[in-house]
Amino acid sequence: MTRHHPDTLTLMEYSAGNLSEPHALCIRLHLDQCSHCRSRVDTLDSLGAVMMESQPQVGVSSDMFDSILSRIDSEPDMTEQYISSQAKRKSPLQKLLGDNLNDLPWKRQLGDVSVLDISERFPGQSEQVVLQKLAAGGKAPAHTHRGDETTIVLQGAFADQKGVFNQWDFVVLNQEDEHKPVAVGCEDCITLSVLSAPVKLTGTFTRLLNPFIR
Amino acid sequence: MTTLDQKPARAEGRKDPWSQMLEKVGKNQDRQAYHALFEHFGPQIKYYAMANGLASHAEELVQEVFVSIWRRSCLYDWRKAAASTWIFTIARNQRIDMLRKMKRTSAEMPVETEDLWQIPGENEDEPVTSLHRLMSERRVRESLSHLPEEQITVIAKVYMESKSHQMVADELNIPLGTVKSRVRLALNKLKVILQDQNV
Numbered sequence: 001m002t003r004h005h006p007d008t009l010t011l012m013e014y015s016a017g018n019l020s021e022p023h024a025l026c027i028r029l030h031l032d033q034c035s036h037c038r039s040r041v042d043t044l045d046s047l048g049a050v051m052m053e054s055q056p057q058v059g060v061s062s063d064m065f066d067s068i069l070s071r072i073d074s075e076p077d078m079t080e081q082y083i084s085s086q087a088k089r090k091s092p093l094q095k096l097l098g099d100n101l102n103d104l105p106w107k108r109q110l111g112d113v114s115v116l117d118i119s120e121r122f123p124g125q126s127e128q129v130v131l132q133k134l135a136a137g138g139k140a141p142a143h144t145h146r147g148d149e150t151t152i153v154l155q156g157a158f159a160d161q162k163g164v165f166n167q168w169d170f171v172v173l174n175q176e177d178e179h180k181p182v183a184v185g186c187e188d189c190i191t192l193s194v195l196s197a198p199v200k201l202t203g204t205f206t207r208l209l210n211p212f213i214r
Numbered sequence: 215m216t217t218l219d220q221k222p223a224r225a226e227g228r229k230d231p232w233s234q235m236l237e238k239v240g241k242n243q244d245r246q247a248y249h250a251l252f253e254h255f256g257p258q259i260k261y262y263a264m265a266n267g268l269a270s271h272a273e274e275l276v277q278e279v280f281v282s283i284w285r286r287s288c289l290y291d292w293r294k295a296a297a298s299t300w301i302f303t304i305a306r307n308q309r310i311d312m313l314r315k316m317k318r319t320s321a322e323m324p325v326e327t328e329d330l331w332q333i334p335g336e337n338e339d340e341p342v343t344s345l346h347r348l349m350s351e352r353r354v355r356e357s358l359s360h361l362p363e364e365q366i367t368v369i370a371k372v373y374m375e376s377k378s379h380q381m382v383a384d385e386l387n388i389p390l391g392t393v394k395s396r397v398r399l400a401l402n403k404l405k406v407i408l409q410d411q412n413v
Binding site: 008009012013014015016017018021024025028031039042043045046047048049050051052053054055056057058059060061064065067068069071072082083086092095096121122123124 | 245249252256257258259260261262264265272273276277280281284285286288289295296298299301302303305306307309310317318324325329330331332334336350351354355358369370372373374376377378379394397398401404405
């Protein structure tokens with residue numbers, strides 16, 4: 001599966017603006033640190049621009065430009081405000097999780113593993129978004145994955161039989177990828193994972209069956 | 215006179231008139247240039263909105279995009295993106311933003327659209343190989359005209375109708391693998407796939 005960098009098809013769905021919010025966050029965090037992928041996204045954004053220009057065009061109403069101008073005139077200092085708001089901008093990760101990842105209300109799971117479910121920070125999204133922490137030098141039990149699981153390393157590094165994953169590395173795993181990650185280096189390894197939604201059955205009859213299907 | 219010698223590599227990017235105009239808007243709040251951009255890109259953005267299922271909000275989206283262009287034009291740097299690419303990313307973000315706001319219940323959204331989808335050239339500290347970016351847009355435009363129709367159709371559905379590869383497959387009634395291979399063939403020609411691993 002995809003390792004270290006997102007694959008081009010995923011980057012294309014990102015560039016087209018079609019990814020879910022948590023998924024886009026993983027890509028964005030990676031892009032901030034990876035000039036190689038950023039330049040691929042630049043080309044894909046250009047592709048979007050060229051697609052837009054090659055499609056049919058639809059005339060806009062004649063008075064629209066005037067209403068845009070009057071909107072601009074009614075908020076004269078917006079440009080300056082915009083620049084200062086950009087300067088004060090926090091990184092998406094800081095906004096979401098604060099300054100210190102180690103201080104989050106982690107829930108100890110098995111042995112060296114702690115987790116924190118942050119799905120509710122993405123209202124209206126069907127995916128599960130989970131932070132996982134593997135204590136420095138710690139081992140996670142061998143496991144596989146339900147559906148596709150997209151992960152980005154936020155802190156530290158982990159290794160499995162396929163390689164070493166450092167900060168801002170990107171990895172997608174699925175049911176076929178059984179692995180046994182180990183936190184390497186002297187820091188706890190913290191990752192952000194987006195799990196594709198588990199299949200939910202609906203309807204009165206299947207709802208009764210649902211608990212047994214899990 | 216020295217005028218004949220004033221055609222260094224920089225002039226390359228200036229060949230694109232829209233980037234020049236956008237720069238005038240950013241530097242001098244030039245309303246004539248702004249109007250020219252509106253005439254050129256407004257109808258494209260309106261179609262983009264309609265193709266995306268925002269027919270009843272299409273003009274609203276065009277307005278939001280242009281207000282946003284005005285506000286942030288001071289940050290526009292032609293060396294970092296051609297105007298059309300920059301404007302496409304603003305249209306895309308405003309479209310996402312509009313849909314998010316429509317779906318929003320009372321729950322607050324800690325992450326803004328722009329935290330997730332970046333506008334090229336903003337929030338970047340390093341001056342990356344800018345010429346490469348401008349070249350890439352020209353290359354994309356040229357290569358696209360040589361692509362077979364079936365590849366363009368698939369890409370258009372992804373970009374213009376916000377369809378996932380799976381949705382495109384369902385709609386065209388072809389296997390997902392076929393959609394993906396058409397996209398890959400196209401991107402190969404566009405040289406987007408450079409050092410892809412395991413693809």
